[in-house]
Amino acid sequence: MTTEAILLVGRGAARTRTVLKTHAERLERRTGTTVRVATYEHEPVHELRDPLARIDAERVYAVPVRVAHTYETLDDLPAALSTIASDVRYCEPIGRSPAITDLIVERATALQPATPDVSLVLVGFGSSAKPYYRQMAAYHAARIDEGSDYGEVVACYLHQNPTVECVRYTIENDSAVAVPLFLTHTTATTEAIPAKLELDRGGIAYAEPFGDHPRVTDAIHAEVAKQRALTDGDRGDTSSGTFETRLTETRRPIATDGEGLVE
Structure with missing residues (x-):
């Protein structure tokens, strides 16, 4: 059986790591899959290369915990993820999720x-x-x-x-x-x-930002589940993957040195 891991990636310092760790703990309890957290502040390729290389799983579902794509999620982050010696399934940012709609309404109506x-x-x-x-x-x-x-x-x-x-x-x-x-x-x-x-x-x-609300965990879980379903359906043919997955196949790092943080 293929070993799997889920990787939550976000930009930011201590506050972001704390929020992502809360989501990671919930997700690990729900799925029974190892969930790792990786953060960077400026340059994903420099800061994440070495820690990402230490991830030990045959397939990695990488979720950019952002509300929408940015230059980093389209270029630098896929380049950093390409250094993982695994089958990397890159998920869509979580912003366009019905769970986030629910959270917005909850924040507003409160x-x-x-x-x-x-x-x-x-x-x-x-x-x-x-x-x-x-x-x-x-x-x-x-x-x-x-x-x-x-x-x-x-x-x-x-x-x-x-x-x-x-x-x-x-x-x-x-x-x-x-x-x-x-x-x-x-x-x-x-x-x-x-x-x-x-x-x-x-x-x-x-209102407050989304933070560690359980509905954000739901949105992350939904993105992983979607990628799992697509992976099960493509029978190893990565050419049928999503736009995000293809990014990790085409983007490559230019720099090779750096440090990062995985918890």
């Missing part, structure tokens, strides 16, 4: 119940060059708009139009709740977004 006179604002990082944050936010906005009683559901971004600093002046209601589409707190969630939303003026409640 602060402002869903009524027609309340607006729900989804705040993403955004990218002017890549569509993934917009696609992720639009997915959740459409599902929540259809399934909740909020008067309107809008998305805005730090680095993309429509920008977060304009949303206060474009929403239809005087009362709103904003949910940051981030895994953990960063300077973006603690400084930039509150300042741009002008939270000190009142009228907009501000």
